[in-house]
Amino acid sequence: MFDIEEIMRNVPHRFPFLLIDRVLDFKPNESVVTLKNVSINEGQFQGHFPGKPILPGVYIIENMAQSGAFLMIKSSDGPADDTVYYLGKVNKMVFKKPVLPGDQLKTTITMEKQIAGSAIVSAVSRVDEQLVAKGELMFASGKG
């Protein structure tokens, strides 16, 4: 639905920390589904862990946060020059299954509540339709 160029027009993240590759579905102010291809070439696998590459859980949270940022920024007609969304709180996050090189991480973000620049979203990540992580994220916005 949206390619990497459209993602980069909306979120400020860049190499080596842009953790979404494609947007599969997008409903303004409601939900977004993103895709990340996990590759052995990514730097974190050198240390996490040597000989046993597993995508760190915090990277899954960051993938969710970037997907949430895309939902909010794209819904508001693209990035405003001085508004930055900060991850403010992570609730009830569970990791059910390791994510490995070769996996396609599909993350669905659903807007639960949004008022005055703050937002609460629910996040669910799957690989091959199997649940790998879920939780709730909160964002605050500020002038960067």
Added chain:
Amino acid sequence: METAEIRSTIKDLITEIAEDMDTEASAITEDAHFTEDMGLDSMALLEVLATMEKKFSVSIPESEFPNLTSINKCAETVEKYMAQSN
């Protein structure tokens, strides 16, 4: 649900959220102002609103957001919308 029960449920919820903010337990009273006395920020206030809606199965319109400034004010607002939905 009785007013006192609503108030104590909200107080428990505020105590939990205030822990995130490093608020002194003694600052949490029913009349204390969320931002001025307890140091809650806008994200914490949104969490208060969303959690109250879930806990009391009530829908509180966005226009009430600026009025949710203390435990007592929250209890009044929750009661108002619970009465309307009955």
